[in-house]
Amino acid sequence: MAEAQIVGWAHSRFGKSEAASTLELMAEVVPPALAHAGLGAADVDAIFVGVFNNGFSAQDFQASLVAMGTPDLAHTPATRLENACATGSAAIHAALDFIGAGRGRVALVVGAEKMTAVPTAETGDILLGASYRTEEAGVEGGFAGLFGRLAAHYFQRHGDRSDELAAIAAKNHRNGAANPYAHMQRDVGYAFCRDVSERNPLVAPPLRRTDCSLVSDGAAALVLADAEIAADLPRAVAFRGRRQANDILALSRRDPIVFEGARRAWSQALGDAGLTLDDLDLVETHDCFTIAELIEYEAMGLAAPGEGHRVVREGWTERGGRLPVNLSGGLKSKGHPIGATGVSMHVMAAMQLCDEAGAMQLPGASLAGVFNMGGAAVANYVSILERMR
Amino acid sequence: MAEAQIVGWAHSRFGKSEAASTLELMAEVVPPALAHAGLGAADVDAIFVGVFNNGFSAQDFQASLVAMGTPDLAHTPATRLENACATGSAAIHAALDFIGAGRGRVALVVGAEKMTAVPTAETGDILLGASYRTEEAGVEGGFAGLFGRLAAHYFQRHGDRSDELAAIAAKNHRNGAANPYAHMQRDVGYAFCRDVSERNPLVAPPLRRTDCSLVSDGAAALVLADAEIAADLPRAVAFRGRRQANDILALSRRDPIVFEGARRAWSQALGDAGLTLDDLDLVETHDCFTIAELIEYEAMGLAAPGEGHRVVREGWTERGGRLPVNLSGGLKSKGHPIGATGVSMHVMAAMQLCDEAGAMQLPGASLAGVFNMGGAAVANYVSILERMR
Numbered sequence: 001m002a003e004a005q006i007v008g009w010a011h012s013r014f015g016k017s018e019a020a021s022t023l024e025l026m027a028e029v030v031p032p033a034l035a036h037a038g039l040g041a042a043d044v045d046a047i048f049v050g051v052f053n054n055g056f057s058a059q060d061f062q063a064s065l066v067a068m069g070t071p072d073l074a075h076t077p078a079t080r081l082e083n084a085c086a087t088g089s090a091a092i093h094a095a096l097d098f099i100g101a102g103r104g105r106v107a108l109v110v111g112a113e114k115m116t117a118v119p120t121a122e123t124g125d126i127l128l129g130a131s132y133r134t135e136e137a138g139v140e141g142g143f144a145g146l147f148g149r150l151a152a153h154y155f156q157r158h159g160d161r162s163d164e165l166a167a168i169a170a171k172n173h174r175n176g177a178a179n180p181y182a183h184m185q186r187d188v189g190y191a192f193c194r195d196v197s198e199r200n201p202l203v204a205p206p207l208r209r210t211d212c213s214l215v216s217d218g219a220a221a222l223v224l225a226d227a228e229i230a231a232d233l234p235r236a237v238a239f240r241g242r243r244q245a246n247d248i249l250a251l252s253r254r255d256p257i258v259f260e261g262a263r264r265a266w267s268q269a270l271g272d273a274g275l276t277l278d279d280l281d282l283v284e285t286h287d288c289f290t291i292a293e294l295i296e297y298e299a300m301g302l303a304a305p306g307e308g309h310r311v312v313r314e315g316w317t318e319r320g321g322r323l324p325v326n327l328s329g330g331l332k333s334k335g336h337p338i339g340a341t342g343v344s345m346h347v348m349a350a351m352q353l354c355d356e357a358g359a360m361q362l363p364g365a366s367l368a369g370v371f372n373m374g375g376a377a378v379a380n381y382v383s384i385l386e387r388m389r
Numbered sequence: 390m391a392e393a394q395i396v397g398w399a400h401s402r403f404g405k406s407e408a409a410s411t412l413e414l415m416a417e418v419v420p421p422a423l424a425h426a427g428l429g430a431a432d433v434d435a436i437f438v439g440v441f442n443n444g445f446s447a448q449d450f451q452a453s454l455v456a457m458g459t460p461d462l463a464h465t466p467a468t469r470l471e472n473a474c475a476t477g478s479a480a481i482h483a484a485l486d487f488i489g490a491g492r493g494r495v496a497l498v499v500g501a502e503k504m505t506a507v508p509t510a511e512t513g514d515i516l517l518g519a520s521y522r523t524e525e526a527g528v529e530g531g532f533a534g535l536f537g538r539l540a541a542h543y544f545q546r547h548g549d550r551s552d553e554l555a556a557i558a559a560k561n562h563r564n565g566a567a568n569p570y571a572h573m574q575r576d577v578g579y580a581f582c583r584d585v586s587e588r589n590p591l592v593a594p595p596l597r598r599t600d601c602s603l604v605s606d607g608a609a610a611l612v613l614a615d616a617e618i619a620a621d622l623p624r625a626v627a628f629r630g631r632r633q634a635n636d637i638l639a640l641s642r643r644d645p646i647v648f649e650g651a652r653r654a655w656s657q658a659l660g661d662a663g664l665t666l667d668d669l670d671l672v673e674t675h676d677c678f679t680i681a682e683l684i685e686y687e688a689m690g691l692a693a694p695g696e697g698h699r700v701v702r703e704g705w706t707e708r709g710g711r712l713p714v715n716l717s718g719g720l721k722s723k724g725h726p727i728g729a730t731g732v733s734m735h736v737m738a739a740m741q742l743c744d745e746a747g748a749m750q751l752p753g754a755s756l757a758g759v760f761n762m763g764g765a766a767v768a769n770y771v772s773i774l775e776r777m778r
Contacts, residue, residue: 054442055447101485133448246464250457
């Protein structure tokens with residue numbers, strides 16, 4: 001059966017939200033997403049919810065919270081997915097499978113996270129729940145510490161790439177300045193990102209504050225429908241390919257600076273789509289830390305292993321470059337409300353493909369890639385999206 | 390596309406386990422389940438994991454733990470599902486959708502929970518994460534308190550059914566004495582269940598200790614394959630119907646002693662299967678508390694609302710009765726390791742349908758119903774299983 005298509009979406013402003021919990025955050029995006037699709041609650045056959053939680057809220061059973069905010073959905077089957085920072089993509093894949101299996105024709109995907117209700121130190125520990133705690137939770141600085149180690153390891157093998165990481169941060173901040181949904185909408189400049197300073201300290205050496213994404217609240221929703229229903233709706237974006245590939249959780253059991261699972265997911269998804277990277281107009285990739293975006297350039301095939309810095313130096317991933325990456329500003333500017341992130345990445349790509357990206361718009365975009373990962377490249381998801389009209 | 394079929398399984402002994410975490414619990418069932426199916430790790434196209442967690446362990450990202458215990462699965466896509474006490478069924482449904490959508494041909498489903506590593510009081514609070522905490526978490530006795538309220542409400546409307554609840558407990562303990570995987574394998578007798586005593590105190594009036602399921606560690610696994618692969622394997626059990634129906638989380642917003650979502654799921658699944666309840670040989674139902682099993686008799690259509698006691702008095706759900714319910718001993722005897730429960734219920738039913746249920750075996754069983762619910766009948770799953778040969 002043909003894959004379902006994206007027919008509508010909504011996106012909250014990411015940042016420190018006044019919404020008390022995921023219940024309110026989800027209620028902010030569900031009715032607008034349905035309205036955007038031109039559908040009503042009665043059209044929805046199932047709901048797929050992405051929330052990481054793991055201690056952000058004592059209220060779990062998050063799938064049941066959608067109907068608490070949108071009571072017309074009270075009897076609609078709702079299911080929660082979790083796959084660390086790829087939780088949103090996990091929910092999208094389950095929704096696509098639901099429609100693909102013929103169990104329903106319209107599915108609602110909601111990703112959300114309320115991160116700022118707990119103290120910062122607690123946030124760090126909650127996020128380490130997505131590392132292999134037995135070996136990795138002792139690292140200073142939480143997940144930033146883990147990616148700091150990856151960066152140090154990478155620099156040792158391939159040379160110091162601090163300047164290129166700063167250029168990635170600067171690019172994503174520059175792009176994010178045009179994104180009305182982003183947590184931080186400010187072009188901070190390359191020099192600020194490059195120089196260690198009081199306002200840009202080393203958080204987890206060699207990573208500076210500007211090399212790290214933000215702790216944010218937020219929600220995003222997608223409406224998916226089968227091709228026949230999508231044909232009658234105002235907009236449609238197809239999944240020309242989509243793949244998930246995993247890698248072993250413990251970093252000690254693999255080469256931690258080769259994102260092998262990401263490489264597999266990219267190669268398989270492009271293969272399914274019958275495309276190469278050169279066919280894509282843009283990519284939204286998972287820049288939880290700048291070093292992740294650099295290694296992802298290599299995993300997606302823009303550069304050979306260890307050569308990611310060339311992509312930066314040549315400006316290939318800048319707006320106007322060979323393959324613009326993170327025109328939305330990425331996690332770096334948008335913020336990274338864990339459960340919402342994967343959904344948000346698909347929303348941002350779909351906006352581009354439907355000419356609804358406003359100041360972020362890349363004219364004429366028709367094919368986009370999305371890469372979302374859980375943990376340090378453990379659960380890896382690639383979607384190849386295509387505008388249908 | 391035709392639904393995938395159950396082709397193998399494994400089940401740990403439920404109870405207080407020496408396994409330190411879900412990682413070890415899952416590792417106990419994954420290789421035996423694959424061996425039981427006659428398949429190897431390389432045959433598995435995707436893994437679906439059911440763990441509730443929500444504080445039982447600081448290690449989250451549970452989908453990534455399967456490969457930590459069974460490294461041959463390192464690159465296999467793995468995804469976690471959560472839907473409170475129906476978490477196991479959520480994982481099964483996602484796996485069926487995955488195969489139904491043609492994304493793969495073999496899926497591994499693993500449900501697990503390690504509950505006894507945290508203090509008892511903390512366990513109660515963790516489980517309340519599956520209630521609507523804003524209104525319901527203040528209840529004394531945790532989830533038992535919530536179902537105690539339901540029982541009191543039910544008695545008020547329909548008469549005191551304490552004796553019938555005791556008969557349900559006694560039946561399930563009697564059945565569970567024959568289940569080598571059960572936490573408690575002892576026929577404690579009707580009188581013990583009926584009489585409030587030092588060893589059987591009121592836990593959450595009117596519920597006695599014997600009206601409540603146990604806190605247990607455990608894991609269960611299912612291997613699912615498409616019909617073509619299943620045809621070449623030693624055993625196969627088909628899903629003739631399966632449905633999920635939800636109800637609003639907050640008990641204050643509905644009639645709490647009518648399990649409307651359960652009624653819908655049963656009616657839809659039987660309708661899809663083209664069967665009536667009378668066609669089934671046995672049912673495994675969600676007896677987290679005896680009052681739940683009583684109300685479920687009404688939701689599945691064995692009795693009219695308020696008439697569930699007649700089912701008990703007539704002995705319909707006893708072994709040898711019109712529709713034996715919980716021949717495995719149910720959650721009552723087996724224990725209720727949250728993420729494992731839904732998977733376990735399907736394993737127990739599949740054993741019966743393949744004549745592999747040992748001392749629990751109901752001779753000639755060919756059709757079974759499974760009902761698994763999350764929260765107080767919030768996320769409701771019904772499967773109609775059929776032996777294929």
